[in-house]
Amino acid sequence: MEKILIIDYGSQYTQLLARRIREFGVYSEVVPPNKKLNLKNVKGIILSGGPNSVYSENAPVLESNMLKLDIPLLGICYGMQLIAYNMDCEVKRDANGEYGRTEILIEKKDELFNEIPDKITTWMSHGDSVISLSEGFEPIAKTKNGIIAGFRLKSKKIWGIQFHPEVRHSEFGSDIIENFVLDICKIKGDWSLSNFIDEKIKEIKNKIGDKKAIIALSGGVDSSVAAVLVHKAIGKNLKAVFVDHGLLRKNEPEEVKRIFKEMIGLDLITINAKEKFLSKLKGVSDPEKKRKIIGEEFIRVFEKFAKENDDIEYLIQGTIYSDVIESAASGSNTSVIKSHHNVGGLPKEMDLKIFEPLREIFKDEVRSTGEILGIPKNILYRHPFPGPGLAIRIIGEITEEKLKILKNVDSIFIETLKENSWYNKVWQSFAILTPVKTVGVAGDSRKYEYVVSLRSVDSVEGMTADWSRIPFDILNQASNRITNEVSEVGRVVYDITSKPPATIEWE
Template sequence: MDKILVIDYGSQYTQLLAKRIRDLGVYSEVVQYDDEFSLENVKGIILSGGPDSVYSEEAPDISDVILNSKIPILGICYGMQLIAKKLGGEVGKTENAEYGKTKINVVERSLLFQNFEKEFIAWMSHKDVVTKVPKGFIVTSLTVNNIISSFEDKIRKIYAIQFHPEVRHTEFGIDILKNFAVDICDLKTSWTLINFVEKKIKEIKEKIRDKKAIIALSGGVDSSVAAVLTHKAIGDNLKAIFVNHGLLRLNEVKEVESTFRDYIGLNLTTINAEDRFLEKLEGVTDPETKRKIIGENFIRVFEEEARKEKDCEFLIQGTIYSDVIESAKSGKKTFKIKSHHNVGGLPEHIELNIVEPLKDLFKDEVRSVGEILGLPREILYRHPFPGPGLAIRIIGEITKDKLKILKKVDNIFIQTLKETGWYEKVWQAFAVLTPVKTVGVVGDQRSYGYTVSLRAVDSVEGMTADWSKIPFEVLDLASSRITNQVEEITRVVYDITSKPPATIEWE
């Protein structure tokens, strides 16, 4: 199959870049810069961004074979600087680094920039800049600060841009990628996620064969899609395990059991491990430690269940790519943001072989796969819920009393959004219990209770997110209900921080 190869130099956005290409209907794959890989069927190569300077001692490199392959190349951020250095240009430091939204001015005609405005806003993230382009190249755009933001050699079909076209904040970003993939690389837009589903079912069959597997089912979108996909491949050799770790939303256990036993017909076993998890988490306040404790204990529960089955050798997990990226498992140069319980939070020794059929997909792609597999809308469009559950929505130590409070608050907020028609208008919404207590007034008496923060974000894939502009009257209704119905809460605030600079979850 003809494809675009994305070479990863450590950017947080590498897989998002590959996804944007796939969104166009062009197949793409990600490889590490120092992997061995074939250029067979590769019709275009993209060099990702990365955290390094091209002049650092351990700076990732690129082989001359790729640069001389005559395959069209697009270098992004670090990839642009690497092209400049390798081909005789110059890269230097600038006193004014560019981060975030920056205006770009197109100064020369380019296939990359065809069919849209000559001025646009792009997302920058760099300190190093190209100060001199290699011989034979021309500068095609400059930033508002007069910094080179793109250059190219259209004869050699080598293009370079300093900004990130893959993030939603860049205007015409998808057009730039389409111009590269379709017009420069001459690729057809015929690939779909149906191809992914067929390929993945085949891979799972070949990997598991006549053995058995268990799946860590949470009831969320990711694990649900992974469960149905695997069930299509191995049928009754899949056993679904739902672990009630005590950190779930209100009524979560009953809803999950009903959905998967009655609607999908999976072989579902519920494990009540609330006391086990809460004992392990007693006194723990550090977010990373919480995640690792939860990750390890999940694995131990699954191992215990697997031992009860004959020939059960595999553990299926609903890991998706945003989990992999944030846990710094995507590449050797990627910085860790936080450990996800099913990726960076796993213990070193695991008895089972891990299978992650969705690890190359983002949330919106997972939902599309779920639609192809026929999952009901109420599962596919549930808001994302983290594996560690409410443990990372309680800031500080976790107790049963705090869990009881947060479950009530979260349920009130979600029900308010559903009643007002806002639940499906936002990508994710939840409540966070802070350790801050403030003075309040109840009737004529002084009260002293917790501060809770409501959070709602708009996103597509979870890599970037904007805080949701929920109407004040909806927030007012939620706040009034929370303070009236949960006596331990005296103050409700609304989080208006986007990602970046914040993450979606507080911990």
């Protein structure tokens, strides 16, 4: 199969770039910079961005033969600077850099910018800048303050751009990627999720075979799709285990049991581990420690179950691409944002072998995969819910009282959205219990109660997100219900921060 190879220099957007390419029906593969390249069927190479400077000690380098290959090459951000640095152009360290939305001017109608307007807004995130080009290069785009935003080596099919076209904040970003992938690399668009499913089922059969596996089923989209996919491959050799750790949404355990026993027909085993998890989390406020504790405790619960059923060898997890990226598991150069319980939260030593059938695809692709597999839409289009559950939506120490408060607040918010036909208009909505208390009034009495924040975002794959413009009257309705029905809450606020600069979850 023809493919585009992406060399990952540590950008948080690298896998997002791979996702954009797949939108054109083109298979993309992400590899670290130190891996020996297999160029079979490779029709184009993209050098990703990254957090380093080309002048930094131990900064990742460009393979010496990369610029000699007769394959189209595109450098993005750090990738552009690497090309320039290795081709005797001048790269300057800049203390200020450029970050966020930046307007650029297209100076030359090159193949890369075919049918792109002369002026577009792009997403920049860089410190170093290419300030002059060596012989053979020509600038094809600049920022308003004169910084080179794009260049081309005239004698070869080599391009560099300083902005991130893969981020949705970049106007015409997908068009620029499409120009490179389809027009310059001349690749066929014959990759699909149906291909992925067929290949993954073969892989599961080959890897697990007649051995037994268990899956950590949470009732969320990812674990649901992973369960059905693996079940298709190994049938009764998969046991679905639902761990009630006490950190789920209101009435979630009962709903999970109903859906997966009655609607999907999986043999579901429930383990009540509330007391164990909450005792381990007692007194813990640091979000990374919470994630690590929950990740380890999950594994210990499953190991205990596996020992009681000693023929089980594999633990299936619903890890997806965005989990891997944010846990910095996709490349050694990636800056850690936060660890996920099913990636960075796993203990180093464990008896079960981990298998993650969805780790190469994004949330929207997971949902599409689920539709192909025949999973009901009311499961697939539930809002995402983090593996650590409400533990990372309670800022600070977790207590049973705080869990009760947050479950009630979250339930009211979701109910209000559904009643007003807004639940399916947004990507993810939830509530956060802050450790802050403020003064309020109830009747003629002074109150001193918790502040909760409501959070709702619009996204496609979870790598970038914008805050949802929910009508004020709906937010007002949710706020009134929360403060009237949950006596421990005295103030409700709404989070209007996008990703970036924030993450979707608060912890």
